[in-house]
Amino acid sequence: QKEVEQDPGPLSVPEGAIVSLNCTYSNSAFQYFMWYRQYSRKGPELLMYTYSSGNKEDGRFTAQVDKSSKYISLFIRDSQPSDSATYLCAMRESTGRRALTFGSGTRLQVQP
Amino acid sequence: SAVISQKPSRDICQRGTSLTIQCQVDSQVTMMFWYRQQPGQSLTLIATANQGSEATYESGFVIDKFPISRPNLTFSTLTVSNMSPEDSSIYLCSVEDPGETQYFGPGTRLLVL
Numbered sequence: 001q002k003e004v005e006q007d008p009g010p011l012s013v014p015e016g017a018i019v020s021l022n023c024t025y026s027n028s029a030f031q032y033f034m035w036y037r038q039y040s041r042k043g044p045e046l047l048m049y050t051y052s053s054g055n056k057e058d059g060r061f062t063a064q065v066d067k068s069s070k071y072i073s074l075f076i077r078d079s080q081p082s083d084s085a086t087y088l089c090a091m092r093e094s095t096g097r098r099a100l101t102f103g104s105g106t107r108l109q110v111q112p
Numbered sequence: 113s114a115v116i117s118q119k120p121s122r123d124i125c126q127r128g129t130s131l132t133i134q135c136q137v138d139s140q141v142t143m144m145f146w147y148r149q150q151p152g153q154s155l156t157l158i159a160t161a162n163q164g165s166e167a168t169y170e171s172g173f174v175i176d177k178f179p180i181s182r183p184n185l186t187f188s189t190l191t192v193s194n195m196s197p198e199d200s201s202i203y204l205c206s207v208e209d210p211g212e213t214q215y216f217g218p219g220t221r222l223l224v225l
Contacts (some may be wrong), residue, residue, distance in 0.1 A: 033214070034213070034214070039133055042218060042219070043216040043217050043218045046113070046213060046215060046216075088154060088155070090214075098160070098208060098212075099157045100157070100206075100214055101157075102154045104154045105154050
């Protein structure tokens with residue numbers, strides 16, 4: 001079993017839809033949670049960064065962390081064709097090991 | 113956020129040869145990381161490179177195959193040695209900023225024939 005599980009998709013939605021992307025994890029030591037967006041042939045771009053449980057909002061993006069369920073989500077409101085990319089969840093422990101553990105990525109296609 | 117550049121951006125190499133990838137950051141950072149992203153896959157950590165100390169390698173990656181240098185706080189290199197087609201991948205460096213977030217370079221696309 002992988003430490004971080006993420007549905008690879010592809011996920012296809014119409015423009016303007018609300019998108020929900022999710023990851024589950026097994027390591028209870030994870031404290032920092034991130035979402036990266038990766039366009040084709042580009043490096044990952046940090047979208048959201050959350051510490052411990054709770055919600056964080058930035059424009060059309062909302063990140064949620066539920067540590068009791070070991071479940072994190074990224075919501076995209078009013079999705080745009082420019083949101084079409086692969087979304088990667090990543091997480092790490094609070095002390096010691098600083099490297100990130102990634103999910104496999106969800107490919108999102110927003111249809112105009 | 114830190115601005116990270118990598119050279120080369122892509123390369124096609126013959127099996128048995130070696131390629132050195134450079135990673136340059138526009139600010140001083142303590143922690144740098146090298147990841148590999150195989151076609152259609154997510155990112156896998158190769159090693160952590162801190163200035164002034166030996167790189168720390170993840171299980172399945174060894175120094176003889178992936179030697180790393182970290183001569184100062186803004187630069188690192190990763191060499192892929194004695195390449196085989198299985199080494200065809202995207203190689204990414206990342207840095208951790210003082211806010212403990214990681215930013216990635218654009219990647220180096222390697223094809224080994």
